[in-house]
Amino acid sequence: MDDRQVRQFKSLGHLNNSLSIYEEETKTTTKTTTKKDKCFGKRDLNLCKKIQWDIKHVPLDGEPLVVGKNTYACHQGVDKNASAKRNREEQIQKGHRKDDVWRCLVQNTKKKDCPATINVVQLMKFPAYKDIHIVYRPSEEQDDGSVTKLLFCLQTSWQQRLPLLYGQQMCLLDATYRTCRYSVPLFCVRTNVNYVIVGVFVTQSESTSDIKEALQVFKDWNPDWKPSHFMVDFCEADICALEEVFNDSKVILCDFPREKAWTNTNWLTNERLRKWFNTKWLPQAKRWVNVYKTESLKVAIDTNNGVERQSKTLKHTFLEGDKNCSLSELLTVVVSDFLPKAYQKYIELNVMFSDGYRKYNTNLPQYLQNRPRPIAHFRSLDFKGAVTGREKGVFCVKSLTTSATHLVSFGRGSISPSCTCQD
DSSP: OOTTOOOOOSSHHHHHHHHHHHHHHHTOOEEEOSOOOTTTTOOOGGGOOOEESOBTTBOOOSOOEEEEEEEEEETTBOOTTHHHHHHHHHHHHHTSOTTOOOOOOSSOOOOOOBOOEEEEEEEEEOGGGTTOEEEEEOOEEOTTSOEEOOEEEEEOHHHHHHHHHHOSSEEEEEEEOSSSSSOEEEEEEEOSSSEEEEEEEEESSSOHHHHHHHHHHHHHHOTTOOOSEEEEOSOHHHHHHHHHHSTTSEEEEOHHHHHHHHTTOOTTTOHHHHHHIIIIIGGGGGGTOGGGSOTTOOOOOOOSHHHHHHHHHIIIIISTTOTTOOHHHHHHHIIIIIHHHHHHHHHHHHHHTSTTTSOOOTTSOGGGTTSOHHHHTSOOOOOTTTEEEEETTEEEEEOSSSSOEEEEEOOBTTBOOEESSOO
16 A cells, blocks of 8 residues: 555544455455554553644544554565574585485465555544544754754643633743653633633753743633732742743742741841852842732732642642653543543532532522632621721621720821731
């Protein structure tokens, strides 16, 4: 069969039937070579370690493909056992004297080194994943000697929806390290019930240019997603890339690694700590000092722990025992297991917090029902007579536990909301 001819079959049975007709019409015979994947002809996904999104001669339609390969060759093709046959022939000749008469085959092989082959690729398609947005560009050396850099970006339709709901003010970015030779940055947003990964990408390096290219892909996929803030760990490449792509967003720094670094350290006696703080953190004060935080930021997030927790879940739960996996194996786990279960958890928590799952306490006000637990757990308090107005936006509130009275201001303009109580 000409290697430029491409045909598609609905099943392995249709393929075998077509091969039988082909052999009958051409009076030839095909045979299976040793180039057969162990997953070829099987439906067990545990045998299939590689997921591909496009393949040569197969049009890209957005559905992931599990690929098994097999090669059929002409029965008069290259003799794979030629060397063994020669050795056996030599052994036979050594056992005869020169004057012995022995039978010799005139035509001792049917092999004629015919180069004809039929390369078969088995595709197992997953329509449920058709709505996945994906960009994949492998790292390859070009004819001119240049190298195309690796780029992989992934976002499902449900992930694309969540940043519009919960990520317009704050989105978190952190990377999963030491799972394979590449880091895997994760976009994360704080939803009404938990933290959820809303995007995954892998780049050739952790340079600003490579990260910037990946960020631009997500910006193009989500034109209505315009977060006012990003939170990252102190990584200059991430900061520069985010500010160049999302130039209307402010990049702020996570408090946790900074505070962890100076925990149990004496500021007055540790000169190295003071030098490190003055050279690394003070020049970036506008990214982490509270006084510089804008009034528009209403999301109570000061740490990247939410996305770090997602990273640890991926490493220690889904990749347990296989932390040095290949990039292909890692992404297979992310696509087929990690992300679907994360979305399932998000759905389950929303269902559990609804009155359709369990009846609410009658003492809980209506406006606190069907709300996330942090809101619904507020005690129902009777403030009747405890609040008096002082001026517009300013109130006197009597303490419910002591005889004190506190001044509460809702704030206005550049003045932040405040209360004179200790809390």
